[in-house]
Amino acid sequence: MQRFDVVVVGARVAGAATALLLARQGLRVAVVDRARRGDDTNSTHALMRGGTALLQRWGLLDRVVAAGTPAIRQTLFSYPHESSTVSIKPAAGVDALYAPRRTVLDPILVDAATAAGAEVRYGVAVTDLTRDATGRVTGILGRDRAGRVVEMAAGLVVGADGRDSFVARRAGARTERTGAGASACVYGYWSGLPTIGYEWYYRPGGTAGLIPTNDGQACVFAGLPAPRFAAEVRGDLAGLYRRVLKEVTGGADGRLAAEPPRRLRAFPGRPGFSRQAWGPGWALVGDAGYYVDPLSTHGMTDALRDAQLLAWAAAAAHDGEPEGAAYADFQRRRDAITEPMFAIVDQICSYTWDGPGIRRLLLQMSSAMSDEVEAILAADA
Numbered sequence: 001m002q003r004f005d006v007v008v009v010g011a012r013v014a015g016a017a018t019a020l021l022l023a024r025q026g027l028r029v030a031v032v033d034r035a036r037r038g039d040d041t042n043s044t045h046a047l048m049r050g051g052t053a054l055l056q057r058w059g060l061l062d063r064v065v066a067a068g069t070p071a072i073r074q075t076l077f078s079y080p081h082e083s084s085t086v087s088i089k090p091a092a093g094v095d096a097l098y099a100p101r102r103t104v105l106d107p108i109l110v111d112a113a114t115a116a117g118a119e120v121r122y123g124v125a126v127t128d129l130t131r132d133a134t135g136r137v138t139g140i141l142g143r144d145r146a147g148r149v150v151e152m153a154a155g156l157v158v159g160a161d162g163r164d165s166f167v168a169r170r171a172g173a174r175t176e177r178t179g180a181g182a183s184a185c186v187y188g189y190w191s192g193l194p195t196i197g198y199e200w201y202y203r204p205g206g207t208a209g210l211i212p213t214n215d216g217q218a219c220v221f222a223g224l225p226a227p228r229f230a231a232e233v234r235g236d237l238a239g240l241y242r243r244v245l246k247e248v249t250g251g252a253d254g255r256l257a258a259e260p261p262r263r264l265r266a267f268p269g270r271p272g273f274s275r276q277a278w279g280p281g282w283a284l285v286g287d288a289g290y291y292v293d294p295l296s297t298h299g300m301t302d303a304l305r306d307a308q309l310l311a312w313a314a315a316a317a318h319d320g321e322p323e324g325a326a327y328a329d330f331q332r333r334r335d336a337i338t339e340p341m342f343a344i345v346d347q348i349c350s351y352t353w354d355g356p357g358i359r360r361l362l363l364q365m366s367s368a369m370s371d372e373v374e375a376i377l378a379a380d381a
């Protein structure tokens with residue numbers, strides 16, 4: 001059996017970032033993931049300012065830029081009877097936003113974690129948590145692709161294993177908040193599509209986004225209430241995609257007139273939730289602990305932020321602060337930032353707004369994101 005200070009389950013945005021920060025603090029860290037390195041995953045890629053600023057702070061934004069990820073310098077908001085374009089102002093150390101493909105961003109984070117000394121193992125599925133006589137979590141049990149048992153002991157097991165988190169389930173993490181709304185999403189990659197930057201469209205019963213990403217492509221999504229998706233998809237994803245995009249963007253001044261990409265991806269929607277973030281010997285980061293509707297385009301920023309908050313808590317515990325106090329502070333900070341956003345996003349993805357209503361909600365979201373940036377960047381502890 002191998003021993004580590006921390007074992008992280010999940011090697012994507014939340015897990016790789018957590019491993020990177022903890023390894024940089026000098027802890028002995030292992031990361032395991034049942035997937036393969038560089039595997040793609042569902043995402044429309046848009047990073048908000050908090051996530052971009054953290055990548056900059058960790059010295060990784062240059063790598064995202066070097067991978068050919070286009071800089072986003074403007075955002076278009078289109079409402080039923082008006083639209084506005086907002087420039088991304090330099091703030092928090094960044095003067096542009098980015099939407100890297102996950103096949104670009106996740107390996108950048110994993111490589112940085114490895115360079116910082118973390119041991120990364122793909123192809124390991126975690127099947128159980130180990131505990132001591134007091135019930136404290138003491139490590140993981142898993143299996144590699146050859147069927148061999150993998151056993152790792154750790155002072156802390158971090159669940160960064162996504163919204164259906166096995167670690168959360170096995171640790172017994174309480175669900176503390178559940179949303180009511182859920183947006184389904186159908187998206188594909190368009191080549192050579194000109195965009196202003198991020199483009200967000202809001203109409204009753206539907207939304208859309210144009211998001212420039214790597215390889216000269218733009219990710220174009222059509223969003224709709226989950227019940228509408230279930231009622232209308234009827235085996236014709238492409239038809240639904242075309243219909244919602246036309247309804248919501250009006251063809252985006254002819255830019256979406258071409259045949260949509262043949263390969264479309266769909267997410268049927270799921271209400272958001274927030275789980276208890278830690279317990280004896282375990283903690284949760286990213287979607288495992290707090291999952292917000294993808295219409296927020298904020299999940300990766302949440303994941304990177306949680307990694308930072310947990311790293312601060314681990315450093316405090318390492319420096320002698322009682323573990324309970326340090327990790328309670330991690331959850332307190334996470335919840336203080338996410339509670340306002342959770343309520344706003346839940347209303348946005350419920351599609352119960354009208355034109356002035358969605359404008360108001362987006363202004364509130366913008367203000368909550370500014371508070372987030374202040375909270376994660378103002379102090380370094």
Ligand SMILES: Cc1cc2nc3c(=O)[nH]c(=O)nc-3n(C[C@H](O)[C@H](O)[C@H](O)COP(=O)(O)OP(=O)(O)OC[C@H]3O[C@@H](n4cnc5c(N)ncnc54)[C@H](O)[C@@H]3O)c2cc1C
Pocket residue numbers: 009010011012013014015032033034035041042043044045046047048124125126127160161162163165166185266267285286287288294296297298299300301302303
């Ligand atoms: C359709 C869609 C569009 C989205 N668009 C955006 C967007 O534009 N912007 C944005 O910021 N966010 C977006 N998101 C949200 C974003 O993708 C997530 O918030 C983010 O991926 C969460 O990262 P994570 O590291 O917490 O979890 P995940 O990315 O889910 O990674 C979890 C990892 O854990 C591994 N794992 C799970 N169980 C085990 C196990 N038992 N053993 C070993 N490994 C395990 C998995 O293999 C996986 O690699 C979108 C989500 C969806 C569904």
